[in-house]
Amino acid sequence: MTKIPLFNHLKGDQWVKPFFSQYRFILGLALFLGFLTFFAGGALMFNSGFLISKSASEPENILLVYVPIVLTRAFGIGRPVFRYLERLASHNWVLRMTSKLRLKLYQSLEGNAIFLKRDYRLGDVMGLLAEDINHLQNLYLRTIFPTIIAWILYFFIVVALGFVSLPFAIFVLLYFALILLALPLWSVLANGTRQSQEKTIKNALYTDLTDNVLGIADWIFSQRSQEYVSLHEAHEDKLQEVQAGLRHFNNRRNFIFEMVYGGLALVTLVWASNQFVGSHGGAANWIGAFVLAIFPVVDAFAGLSAAAQETNVYADSLVRLNDLPQVEDDSFDLDTLTVDKTPQVPYDLVIRDLSFVYPGTDRLILQKFNLTIPQGQKIALLGRSGSGKSTLAALMRGDLTASQGSIDLGGVPVAALGDHMAAYMGVIHQEPYLFNTTILDNVRLANPQASEDQVWQVLDQVGLNPMVESLPHGLDTMVDEAGLRFSGGERHRLALARILLADTPIVLLDEPTVGLDPITEKALIDTFMVALEGKTLIWITHHLKGIESVDRVLFIEDGVLEMEGSPADLAQSNARYQQLKAIDDGLV
Known part of the structure; x- marks a missing residue:
């Protein structure tokens, strides 16, 4: 050069x-x-x-x-x-x-x-x-x-x-x-x-x-x-x-x-x-x-x-x-939006003809993708590494902008919401981060105005009340940096407590059970499904453990929706799903 x-x-x-x-x-x-x-x-x-x-x-x-x-x-x-x-x-x-x-x-x-x-x-x-x-x-x-x-x-x-x-x-x-x-x-x-x-x-x-x-x-x-x-x-x-x-x-x-x-x-x-x-x-x-x-x-x-x-x-x-972007913000402020531009109930996610290509490449990650997720529905998003499911999740959060097509939440493009998308969608990642402060402050990150009673309520919903009550300082117990004093399942439950305290209508689970043992994984999935009842749940996962708890299963391959349906229907009529389930259950 x-x-x-x-x-x-x-x-x-x-x-x-x-x-x-x-x-x-x-x-x-x-x-x-x-x-x-x-x-x-x-x-x-x-x-x-x-x-x-x-x-x-x-x-x-x-x-x-x-x-x-x-x-x-x-x-x-x-x-x-x-x-x-x-x-x-x-x-x-x-x-x-x-x-x-x-x-x-x-x-x-x-x-x-x-x-x-x-x-x-x-x-x-x-x-x-x-x-x-x-x-x-x-x-x-x-x-x-x-x-x-x-x-x-x-x-x-x-x-x-x-x-x-x-x-x-x-x-x-x-x-x-x-x-x-x-x-x-x-x-x-x-x-x-x-x-x-x-x-x-x-x-x-x-x-x-x-x-x-x-x-x-x-x-x-x-x-x-x-x-x-x-x-x-x-x-x-x-x-x-x-x-x-x-x-x-x-x-x-x-x-x-x-x-x-x-x-x-x-x-x-x-x-x-x-x-x-x-x-x-x-x-x-x-x-x-x-x-x-x-x-x-x-x-x-x-x-x-x-x-x-x-x-x-x-x-x-x-x-x-x-070459870095200049310091500016082209997104609009939610506080200045008129009522007709604020996402309206029901908070349906509607994806139309969505295509995405990462800048500097010519590979289509998603191709003419169409999907509607009604409010309150629980879906599981499956696919091999590189299939496009994580990219789709980033597009739904507004973290990426579609090359073509659109994603709307309650009638408003998610990319237009910017940082305000956090008020509508909560995310639990593979490794939730806990900060070196008290349990109370860690949970209240989602809602600083929440009372202690509200914190205890969400901790009860995620099954952590007995554990926190047994600690000498209760909610005032200090959390080590990155939450190393807690198990993987406990960290995920604390992250779920934050989501519940924020009370977002949509929750995205980004492979939250990776690295957990089967018993902890099953218990955590059950907790998610019960605690998030009534909310839209988008669950990105790489296997089918606990898949029966969702309403719909979507399988993405090479940026295209290859398989869709309820777990029960797919188990009865789809040979590929049956094979994947058998492999995941250790029967093959």
């Missing part, structure tokens, strides 16, 4: 550029203090060299070296002071910027959270949060700031030398161009690709590792754990190979830089020896001053090549951040 230079991305940047003007005073101060740091370092050695030479010529009076002594002390103190102030100013600017960037990133992701699963893998989002903001921070601290300071120092040195010797100033102008332009350009061309490749492999590792750790059970159950380990090790080997190439090139480039800069010191010595003729005192005292001044400014130029080759990495982060 052809890389566009970093400055082309900065031209259209909407993330960082606004902070140039907003914090321009701090930015200018940081650059000026950075220049003063290296100026003080060079001036310190310049005065020290002159002082040594002047003192060695046996001055008749101490006053003849008093000024160099004072300046040496001043620049000696000034260098660390300017360095400290420069760090304060530059980090102040960058941290102000990145704090606003993190807020903007959160708002961008939060405002479009329901579309993240469509547009990004989970590892991609975590990679964004973990890497890209840090890359922008490093872009300024390690690349832009040092580069600007180096160029300011470069022009200052050339101009200052022009007052002493114009030919030597022109020579230094060209010689430093080798350090400022040639070596960084070589680094970009020779090592920039490796740098970009390193980031690509790291991001892929991060993404795959995140997704695979979250889905580790699938690898284990499919007996492919060794395949995953081998795949991960292959990616690690590739990363180590690229990093070894980076280190080899960096070591060679650094050696060349040291040789080039050492050559500059030798050339300066030869020039100064010819420029300031004399063996004792007089003009000869300036020889050591000019030669020693070369060494402390090396730090201003040493990191430029390494910084330049990382611009491809920073460019990727800029592009990815600027």
Whole structure:
């Protein structure tokens, strides 16, 4: 892929550029203090060299070296002071910027959270949060700031030398161009690709590792754990190979830089020896001053090549951040809706000619799908992994927008309801999350105004009253992070209690019994069916345990509704359903 230079991305940047003007005073101060740091370092050695030479010529009076002594002390103190102030100013600017960037990133992701699963893998989002903001921070601290300071120092040195010797100033102008332009350009061309490749492999590792750790059970159950380990090790080997190439090139480039800069010191010595003729005192005292001044400014130029080759990495982060949706909300507010646009009772879900394709792909996940779910009906949604049932559920929640067709709830498109869909549909996932707070607060998340009596009532409906009453602190018992002190069945019952307290007319069960033992699974299914009586129940499941409790069974395959009917009718007339039920019951 052809890389566009970093400055082309900065031209259209909407993330960082606004902070140039907003914090321009701090930015200018940081650059000026950075220049003063290296100026003080060079001036310190310049005065020290002159002082040594002047003192060695046996001055008749101490006053003849008093000024160099004072300046040496001043620049000696000034260098660390300017360095400290420069760090304060530059980090102040960058941290102000990145704090606003993190807020903007959160708002961008939060405002479009329901579309993240469509547009990004989970590892991609975590990679964004973990890497890209840090890359922008490093872009300024390690690349832009040092580069600007180096160029300011470069022009200052050339101009200052022009007052002493114009030919030597022109020579230094060209010689430093080798350090400022040639070596960084070589680094970009020779090592920039490796740098970009390193980031690509790291991001892929991060993404795959995140997704695979979250889905580790699938690898284990499919007996492919060794395949995953081998795949991960292959990616690690590739990363180590690229990093070894980076280190080899960096070591060679650094050696060349040291040789080039050492050559500059030798050339300066030869020039100064010819420029300031004399063996004792007089003009000869300036020889050591000019030669020693070369060494402390090396730090201003040493990191430029390494910084330049990382611009491809920073460019990727800029592009990815600027490709995120802008912070805006196009959905309408339920509070501003007129009565005829508010979902009306009965809350029937009506799906018409629904088709869906994930952006960037050409595979139809759902094709001309039609379905009506009357309020109060319980349905089971079956299908193999990848058949489209989870995508259909996301579309019904309004988390995804249909490519074609429509889904209406009580006469209103579900996508138009936005966050307000939560008032009509509650969801219980495979692994309900409990927060590190009390049982009371965990249940009342669904309805903060609920009384303790209401909480006890819903806990009784889900069969948790005896367990909670037996705890020393009752409802005030603290729940460990993620609810680890509770069993899988208890966590699901607490999640169900939240749903009951929210009193949503529709409840979506997203494979809630995965990983539970058969006894707990059956007890939990019975609890769901009793507690949710009268509500619309959409139960996504991968097997048929407890399927007799629902009103309708839907089987999706390749995005098409292949089988539909009541459990009793299908058990009598559908050979495929009979086979699936026999397999699930362990009879085949």
